[in-house]
Structures are given as structure tokens and as C-alpha cells.
Amino acid sequence: MSNANVGKVFNMTGGSGGGGTLRLETLTITKPPQKTTYKSGESFDPTGMVVTAGYGYGLTSDVTGYSVSPQVLTDGVTEVVITYTEGRITKTASVPVTVQKVLVSIAVTNNPSKMVYHYLEEFAPAGMVVTAKFSDDSTEEVSGYTYPKTAFSTLGSRPVEIGYTYEGVTKTASLNVTVNPIEVAVPVQNGVLTYDGTGKTPSWTGYDPSKMTISGTTNGVNAGSYSARFNLSYGYQFPGGLDHRFSSGAEQCTGGQRQTAGSHLGQLRHRSVDHWRRPIWN
Numbered sequence: 001m002s003n004a005n006v007g008k009v010f011n012m013t014g015g016s017g018g019g020g021t022l023r024l025e026t027l028t029i030t031k032p033p034q035k036t037t038y039k040s041g042e043s044f045d046p047t048g049m050v051v052t053a054g055y056g057y058g059l060t061s062d063v064t065g066y067s068v069s070p071q072v073l074t075d076g077v078t079e080v081v082i083t084y085t086e087g088r089i090t091k092t093a094s095v096p097v098t099v100q101k102v103l104v105s106i107a108v109t110n111n112p113s114k115m116v117y118h119y120l121e122e123f124a125p126a127g128m129v130v131t132a133k134f135s136d137d138s139t140e141e142v143s144g145y146t147y148p149k150t151a152f153s154t155l156g157s158r159p160v161e162i163g164y165t166y167e168g169v170t171k172t173a174s175l176n177v178t179v180n181p182i183e184v185a186v187p188v189q190n191g192v193l194t195y196d197g198t199g200k201t202p203s204w205t206g207y208d209p210s211k212m213t214i215s216g217t218t219n220g221v222n223a224g225s226y227s228a229r230f231n232l233s234y235g236y237q238f239p240g241g242l243d244h245r246f247s248s249g250a251e252q253c254t255g256g257q258r259q260t261a262g263s264h265l266g267q268l269r270h271r272s273v274d275h276w277r278r279p280i281w282n
Contacts, residue, residue: 026054027084027091030062037098038073039167040135044080044097051082051093073099075136101134103166106142106173116178119235120151123160123177130173132164142166152179155235181237184211187230195223202228211236 031050038044046068053063066084070077079094110129117123125147132142146163160175187204194200201219211233217226232238 022055022057022059024053024084024086024089024091025056027066027082027093028052028054029082029093029095032095036096037100039100040075040102041072043072044068044070049095051084053084053086053091073097075099075101100167101136101138103164103169103171104133104135106130106132106145106162106164106171108162108173108175109141111175114177116180117152118180119155119182120153121179122149122151123147128162128175130162130164132166132171134166152177153235155179155181181235181241182211183239184208184232184236186238187212187214195221197221 028051029049030052031048033044033046034048035045051063051066052060054060063084066082069081069083073080077097077099079096082093082095084091107130108128109131110127112123112125113127114124125145130142130145131139133139142164144164147160152158156179157176158179160177161172162175163170163172185206187206190203190205193202199219199221204214207214207230213231213233214228215231216228218228220226230238
């Protein structure tokens with residue numbers, strides 16, 4: 001029989017008048033716990049588990065106060081041992097469990113083919129190998145990793161964060177790439193200006209206001225010598241690694257008509273200088 005109200009030790013009188021004592025004989029898991037599958041590093045959860053002690057003569061009792069080993073489940077564990085002691089008698093039972101490996105870390109074990117970028121380019125992972133390490137010491141080359149898909153907006157050595165998620169656990173690794181400025185051509189003046197007493201402003205081939213600004217002398221009524229400075233925005237450079245260039249030229253009046261003169265036909269010469277040339281007007 002089974003009776004939850006029966007005590008752990010029973011004193012009974014035999015039919016011949018002799019005395020007898022029931023002792024702990026068996027330990028059984030009569031109802032497994034709700035959770036039997038774990039991730040490596042999780043603790044055993046006995047919720048829902050019923051442990052029953054047997055005393056012979058068909059007598060049983062559900063018991064608590066048992067111990068479990070191991071408490072923390074790691075890779076390779078296949079069962080949890082339940083230990084219960086009554087008086088000087090100890091019995092054990094086991095609960096089968098499944099322990100799944102967990103992601104421990106990731107590393108970039110082969111760099112991508114492209115490690116040098118220009119300003120506003122996006123990271124290209126082609127050729128990159130990402131290797132995951134797990135709690136059971138196994139490793140695996142993985143796909144499905146994440147990386148930034150925004151354009152590089154800062155020059156120099158830049159970190160790129162690689163992420164990978166396995167069974168709800170995410171790990172990251174960092175890869176450094178180099179970001180260089182975009183080289184642009186120095187603007188060149190278009191055509192020849194003819195001065196007629198009204199203000200004239202040269203136009204420029206290669207002048208892109210999204211990449212540069214122009215300052216200095218950019219408009220005039222009379223011919224003369226002047227300088228205009230092109231200042232590049234962040235992320236751009238002229239040939240030679242410069243972030244600014246001066247364009248200078250000389251213009252004069254001839255026969256009552258103002259026009260550019262010189263062998264360069266009004267094309268403004270381009271050169272790098274470290275000082276400002278003030279305009280000289282005729």
C-alpha cells in the first residue's frame with residue numbers, strides 16, 4: 001500500500017509476538033522534474049519532481065530533504081543523482097538530463113579580403129572567416145554573423161564589431177580596418193572671362209559643393225591678379241594629401257575690352273601654398 005501519512009519508520013509487532021522495524025529500502029523518482037534539458041552552466045531545477053522512499057511490505061512515502069549532484073550542469077553530464085538518507089541508511093536514484101553546449105566566444109580567424117577602405121564605403125566581409133568556440137571546447141566556422149552596414153564616416157584605423165548568436169547567447173569580436181580619404185581632382189576654371197564693367201564670377205569644372213567650399217576672390221569687375229581657395233570637407237583630399245588648394249591667375253584689359261591674358265588662356269594655375277595671396281586689381 002501507499003500512504004502519504006505513513007511515517008518514515010514503522011514499529012510493528014509480528015504475529016509471534018516478536019518486534020520488527022521498517023527500514024528505508026529503495027528510492028525512486030516517481031515523477032520526473034518538469035525540466036530535463038539544460039544549457040551548460042545552468043543549475044538543476046527539481047520543480048515537479050516527486051521522490052518516493054520504499055520501506056518494504058508495500059509501504060512508500062514521498063520524501064523531501066534529498067540532495068542533488070551535480071547542482072550545476074555542465075557539458076558531458078547525462079544524469080543528476082538524487083541522494084536521500086534516513087537514519088544510517090542512504091539510498092540514491094537518478095534523473096536523466098540533457099546538457100546542451102553554449103557559445104563561449106567568437107574570433108575572426110581569417111581577415112576579409114578588403115582591409116583598406118575609402119571614406120563613406122561600407123564594410124565588405126567577403127573572405128572573412130569567423131570561428132565560434134563552445135563550452136565543450138569544440139570550435140566551428142560559422143555563418144550568419146552580423147556586422148555594421150553603415151558607411152565609414154571616420155578616417156584612420158576603425159574597429160568593426162562582428163557578432164554571432166547561438167541558442168540565445170551572443171558574442172562579439174572586433175576587427176580593425178583602415179579608412180582613407182577620397183581623392184578628388186583640383187577644380188579647373190571653365191573658359192575665358194571677358195570683363196565689361198559688370199561683376200564676373202568664374203565657373204569651375206570639378207567644383208562640388210558637397211565636398212568642398214571656395215573662398216578668397218571669386219568675383220570681380222576689373223581684370224587683375226587674384227587667388228581663390230578650395231577647402232575640402234572632411235573625408236576628402238586633393239592629390240598629394242592636401243585638404244586645400246589655391247587657384248591663382250592674372251587678367252588684364254586690352255583695347256578697351258577686358259579679357260584674360262597669358263599663355264594659360266585664363267586657366268587658373270593650381271598650386272599649394274601656405275599663405276594667402278591678396279588680390280591685386282588694375
